[in-house]
Amino acid sequence: MTHTLRVCRVTCGQVLVERASGLIMAIEPDEFDVPVVDYAFHGISTPRSLIDQMATAGGFTATKLSMARDILLDMKKEIDAVDGDATKVCNWLSFPACLCATGTRGFFVEALKQRMFNVVSTTCGMLDHDIARANKHYYHGAFELDDIELAEHSLMRLGNVIVPNSSYGEIIEEVLTPVLEEMYQDRLKETGKTGADAWLGFGSIHLVWELGKRIGTPDSLIYWAYKHQIPIVIPGITDGSIGAQLFMLRQKHRDFHIDTLADEQVMSDMTWDVETSNALMVGGGISKHHVIWWNQYRGGLDAAVYITTAPEHDGSLSGARLREAISWGKMRPEAPNVCVEGDASVLLPLIGSDLFQRGDDV
Numbered sequence: 001m002t003h004t005l006r007v008c009r010v011t012c013g014q015v016l017v018e019r020a021s022g023l024i025m026a027i028e029p030d031e032f033d034v035p036v037v038d039y040a041f042h043g044i045s046t047p048r049s050l051i052d053q054m055a056t057a058g059g060f061t062a063t064k065l066s067m068a069r070d071i072l073l074d075m076k077k078e079i080d081a082v083d084g085d086a087t088k089v090c091n092w093l094s095f096p097a098c099l100c101a102t103g104t105r106g107f108f109v110e111a112l113k114q115r116m117f118n119v120v121s122t123t124c125g126m127l128d129h130d131i132a133r134a135n136k137h138y139y140h141g142a143f144e145l146d147d148i149e150l151a152e153h154s155l156m157r158l159g160n161v162i163v164p165n166s167s168y169g170e171i172i173e174e175v176l177t178p179v180l181e182e183m184y185q186d187r188l189k190e191t192g193k194t195g196a197d198a199w200l201g202f203g204s205i206h207l208v209w210e211l212g213k214r215i216g217t218p219d220s221l222i223y224w225a226y227k228h229q230i231p232i233v234i235p236g237i238t239d240g241s242i243g244a245q246l247f248m249l250r251q252k253h254r255d256f257h258i259d260t261l262a263d264e265q266v267m268s269d270m271t272w273d274v275e276t277s278n279a280l281m282v283g284g285g286i287s288k289h290h291v292i293w294w295n296q297y298r299g300g301l302d303a304a305v306y307i308t309t310a311p312e313h314d315g316s317l318s319g320a321r322l323r324e325a326i327s328w329g330k331m332r333p334e335a336p337n338v339c340v341e342g343d344a345s346v347l348l349p350l351i352g353s354d355l356f357q358r359g360d361d362v
Contacts, residue, residue, distance in 0.1 A: 047353035064340045068305045069351050071336050075278045075303060076116050076355060084115045084228075090270050092279035092295075093117035094287040097125025097240070099344055101138055101158045105130070105221070107348040110356050112224035117280070119270055120232040121290040124240030126221065127208070128172060131242070134217045135175060136167035169241055175215060176245045183210050184253055195255045203262035204234040231270075233263045235286050267294045278303040282344045284310060284318025292330035300325070300332040306339045307347055 037056040044050045055066035075091050082088040093111060100108070111117055132138075141162035150157055154165040191198045212226025225232045237243055237258055250256050271277060271294045279301050281288045288306075295301045310318035321339045325331035340347060 047350055048357075051350065051354055061340060061342055064338050065342075065347060065350065067338045068307075068340050068347075069354060071303055071305050071338060072280060072351060072355055073358075074336075075280070076358075078276060078278070079116060079118065084118055086118045086270055086274065088275050090119055090274045090277045091117045092119050092121065092277070092281075092291045092301075094121040094279070094291045095126075095282040095344070096285065096287060097123045097129060098158060099282065099348075100126050100129035100133070100221070101161050101163065102345050104345045104348055105133070107352045109219060109221055109224060110352060112221060112228065112230055114356060115228055115230070116355075118228075118230055119267070120221075120225070120230060121287045122232060122234060123285070123287055124234055124237055124243050126232075127211070127234065127242040128168070128240045130220050130222055131175060131211070131215065132163075132168050132172055134215070134220045136164075136171045138163050138167060172241045173245065176242065177248075179211070179214050180245060180249045181252075183214070184249065184256060196257060198255065199257050200259055201262045203259050203266070204237045205231040205263050205266055207237070207258060208232040208234070231263075231266050233267060233290060235260065235263065235290055268297070271295055271298050274298065276302050280305045280307075282307045282348070284308060284316065284320070289317055292325050292328070296328060296330040300330050301335055301337075302332060303335050304331060304337045306337070307344045308339065308341060309343060 034056075036058045037053075039053050039057050044053060051066050051069050054062040055070075079089045079091050093108070095108060099105065108120075112120070129138075138158075139162040141157060141160050143160050145157060145162075147157055150162070156163040156165065156168065187202065188194065188198050208222055209226045209229070212220075212222035212224075216223030216226055218224075221232065224230070237260065238246065246256075246258065267290065277295055277298060279291050279295070281291055281304065292301065304322055306322050308318055310316055312319045312321055322331050322337040326333050331337060
């Protein structure tokens with residue numbers, strides 16, 4: 001990474017003088033030598049030029065967004081340099097399902113298509129929305145709509161997105177029921193085993209690949225995960241509509257199960273000896289924790305960007321800043337990192353419109 005300690009802390013307004021915690025950085029007045037510059041809007045022609053000006057204009061989140069873009073750009077350069085070789089560079093991506101109910105899903109699809117990340121941690125709802133939206137539309141709504149009235153019309157509200165039941169539970173059941181049965185029968189044939197033994201080693205990663213192979217479309221994450229064999233780990237695989245479908249399959253075939261520890265083995269194998277491990281984490285919860293948890297076994301992440309709207313003062317993982325992970329050994333003390341406070345449905349498209357259009361000039 002090219003970011004020095006001084007760049008990270010001075011130009012990003014993160015000068016630390018925390019004597020009580022023992023993190024002491026002596027202030028040298030002459031080091032504050034990077035002036036704040038006003039935006040020159042006539043010079044903004046691309047998202048890249050806007051983010052470049054954010055770096056010099058400064059001011060709160062704009063500075064952090066610029067730094068996040070630069071760290072992610074370095075991450076992309078590193079993984080491109082090794083052609084995605086996960087034994088050399090692991091770029092982790094974690095995010096919550098809700099963003100896949102919006103057009104921000106396109107950021108994650110493009111990220112996997114370009115193989116910028118080679119391991120993903122997310123939630124069951126990602127599968128729900130990814131499969132549902134490949135078959136049906138979600139619609140624009142508003143936060144202020146009457147939820148009682150919506151329920152009377154079988155319309156579900158996810159923030160300001162309207163999800164008709166016909167576009168969610170009904171279509172997921174219609175699509176998944178025959179596919180899961182087919183997958184079950186094929187697994188028995190391929191392994192030559194019966195009973196629970198046939199499912200040893202079959203985790204959520206393998207489930208995603210099977211679904212990507214059978215029903216994935218180029219606008220979906222599962223398609224690109226299967227095409228590039230990118231592990232998508234879903235630790236809470238039962239927590240969603242897909243989980244309900246898996247439960248129903250279990251009622252018919254009592255030997256069926258998802259081997260969640262097989263997922264843990266994959267993550268363990270990826271982290272212990274990898275030369276460089278970086279992460280983009282969006283939101284908290286189980287998705288974020290699986291990233292930082294496994295990286296503690298190699299001494300922590302080498303670089304990270306975290307995007308969240310959660311406050312720090314409630315002690316939640318969602319609100320925990322990356323500096324807290326240092327105390328757990330999940331982030332290396334010298335690792336370039338930034339926490340950008342804000343709505344990922346605004347920030348990720350801005351970053352992606354620069355990051356994914358660079359091509360060979362990365």
